[in-house]
Amino acid sequence: MSSIPTTNFFNDVCSFFDHASQFTNHSAGLLDQIKTCNSVYRFRFPIRKGNGVQVIDAWRVEHSHHMSPTKGGIRYSDMVNEDEVMALAALMTYKCAIVNVPFGGAKGGIKINTKNYSVAELENITRRYTVELVKKNFIGPAIDVPAPDYGSGEREMSWIADTYNTMNPGQLDAMGCVTGKPIALHGIHGRREATGRGVALAIRECMNVTEDMKRLGLTPGLINKRVIVQGLGNVGYHTAKYLAELGAIIVGLCEYEGAVYNENGLDLEAVVAHRKEAGTILSFPGAQKEFINSAEGLEQECDILVPAALENQILITNIGRIKAKIIAEAANGPTTPEAAHLFVKNEGIIIPDMYCNAGGVTVSYFEWLKNLSHVAFGRMDKRYEENANSNLVSMVEKMTGMNLTLEQRGLIVKGPSELELVNSGLEETMVRSYHEIREIKMGNKNINDLRTAAFVGAINKVAVSYMNMGIWP
Numbered sequence: 001m002s003s004i005p006t007t008n009f010f011n012d013v014c015s016f017f018d019h020a021s022q023f024t025n026h027s028a029g030l031l032d033q034i035k036t037c038n039s040v041y042r043f044r045f046p047i048r049k050g051n052g053v054q055v056i057d058a059w060r061v062e063h064s065h066h067m068s069p070t071k072g073g074i075r076y077s078d079m080v081n082e083d084e085v086m087a088l089a090a091l092m093t094y095k096c097a098i099v100n101v102p103f104g105g106a107k108g109g110i111k112i113n114t115k116n117y118s119v120a121e122l123e124n125i126t127r128r129y130t131v132e133l134v135k136k137n138f139i140g141p142a143i144d145v146p147a148p149d150y151g152s153g154e155r156e157m158s159w160i161a162d163t164y165n166t167m168n169p170g171q172l173d174a175m176g177c178v179t180g181k182p183i184a185l186h187g188i189h190g191r192r193e194a195t196g197r198g199v200a201l202a203i204r205e206c207m208n209v210t211e212d213m214k215r216l217g218l219t220p221g222l223i224n225k226r227v228i229v230q231g232l233g234n235v236g237y238h239t240a241k242y243l244a245e246l247g248a249i250i251v252g253l254c255e256y257e258g259a260v261y262n263e264n265g266l267d268l269e270a271v272v273a274h275r276k277e278a279g280t281i282l283s284f285p286g287a288q289k290e291f292i293n294s295a296e297g298l299e300q301e302c303d304i305l306v307p308a309a310l311e312n313q314i315l316i317t318n319i320g321r322i323k324a325k326i327i328a329e330a331a332n333g334p335t336t337p338e339a340a341h342l343f344v345k346n347e348g349i350i351i352p353d354m355y356c357n358a359g360g361v362t363v364s365y366f367e368w369l370k371n372l373s374h375v376a377f378g379r380m381d382k383r384y385e386e387n388a389n390s391n392l393v394s395m396v397e398k399m400t401g402m403n404l405t406l407e408q409r410g411l412i413v414k415g416p417s418e419l420e421l422v423n424s425g426l427e428e429t430m431v432r433s434y435h436e437i438r439e440i441k442m443g444n445k446n447i448n449d450l451r452t453a454a455f456v457g458a459i460n461k462v463a464v465s466y467m468n469m470g471i472w473p
């Protein structure tokens with residue numbers, strides 16, 4: 001892997017890119033166009049706080065316009081900075097390419113600690129942020145479509161949708177300006193859990209390849225595999241939930257205030273309930289061990305480690321103590337290039353962020369399509385099941401000469417629900433993309449990790465778009 005020294009997150013992404021680009025045959029100029037962030041919008045705006053005024057720092061970065069609109073979440077964090085937003089925007093470009101979602105990459109950031117603001121203040125900040133984006137043409141269903149990320153969720157997406165809609169009266173597709181909205185406000189079933197579900201499917205796919213598991217000394221499949229998850233937010237919680245449903249054992253859970261471990265398994269819901277009540281993950285009665293230094297939680301015995309919090313968690317300084325054989329990057333950028341290089345050299349498998357957490361943008365794409373098409377997805381359960389006089393039922397009754405019972409009528413007319421459609425589309429995407437990446441790796445003996453293979457696939461797809469598009473004028 002790359003020998004470029006790590007200085008920051010965007011550099012790390014570029015260093016992975018540079019390493020992979022040697023396995024492509026594109027010109028230096030085209031590679032430069034793909035790698036660079038096209039538009040970086042940094043802005044500041046005031047809000048009222050108490051009796052005074054506070055200035056908020058914010059960003060929106062559009063990394064690539066090889067496809068429109070651009071797409072990517074908005075991070076609410078007091079640690080967010082321009083470099084981080086640029087790196088996350090770049091990852092969005094490669095992520096969308098890997099899962100064949102026809103968007104360019106983008107990302108946003110608002111530099112606040114959400115705990116220090118009331119709900120009303122958060123609403124003011126979110127709405128003013130949206131207004132700033134509208135003013136500069138950095139948001140719109142055909143321009144740039146934000147989504148949730150660290151520190152933001154359905155509530156913030158609702159405020160964004162409403163602000164945009166209010167500022168664009170009569171725009172038919174206005175609700176497609178943002179995804180990750182609540183179901184009741186033009187959202188889609190399955191989006192909330194999509195990233196975590198996708199991570200679990202990515203891990204399942206990886207563990208089902210017998211020859212790769214043999215190399216790691218593991219039996220294939222997820223049953224009874226021991227998992228540690230870092231971060232109990234949207235992505236971490238849902239990943240742990242679906243992995244447990246697929247037969248894995250959640251042995252460790254880490255939050256910023258500490259970590260808990262039990263070699264026989266932790267009850268996820270009980271840990272979440274305990275944390276909610278006690279205000280900390282520590283002192284959970286079902287834990288055998290606990291760690292006040294949360295990072296120690298990552299270093300415990302397990303087969304699979306799922307960092308699902310923030311970047312730069314697995315570093316050259318702690319990689320030697322990580323016992324997992326598989327790192328599934330649910331978070332963006334959790335492993336630095338040097339740490340990743342060492343882990344792969346020691347025969348570990350890293351399921352790279354740009355593929356591993358792509359379930360979120362995949363289902364966001366479904367939501368955007370739903371908003372643009374103005375058509376409900378899936379069956380209308382009640383109407384179909386209660387109305388047994390549909391044409392289809394009469395036809396079957398005519399053909400068979402039978403009088404169908406209500407239950408039989410229901411079975412005949414029952415199509416997939418919106419959630420079933422979303423989940424099957426998500427599963428198909430995660431399965432197909434995993435094997436596409438693995439085949440790139442297997443097709444070149446000099447590519448020894450899935451991240452490089454994923455980058456090669458993504459660079460090639462983005463390059464084709466840019467070449468087809470040409471340069472104007």
Ligand SMILES: NC(=O)c1ccc[n+]([C@@H]2O[C@H](COP(=O)([O-])OP(=O)(O)OC[C@H]3O[C@@H](n4cnc5c(N)ncnc54)[C@H](O)[C@@H]3O)[C@@H](O)[C@H]2O)c1
Binds near residue numbers: 232
């Ligand atoms: N939300 C999505 O759909 C989505 C999609 C793709 C990628 N991601 C990535 O997944 C990661 C998590 O995002 P999220 O939406 O779950 O955020 P979130 O805000 O819902 O949850 C993050 C959790 O991580 C915890 N955390 C923070 N620092 C920690 C530390 N040092 N150790 C342990 N826990 C820590 C926080 O307390 C919080 O509970 C981010 O890297 C994000 O970019 C999110």
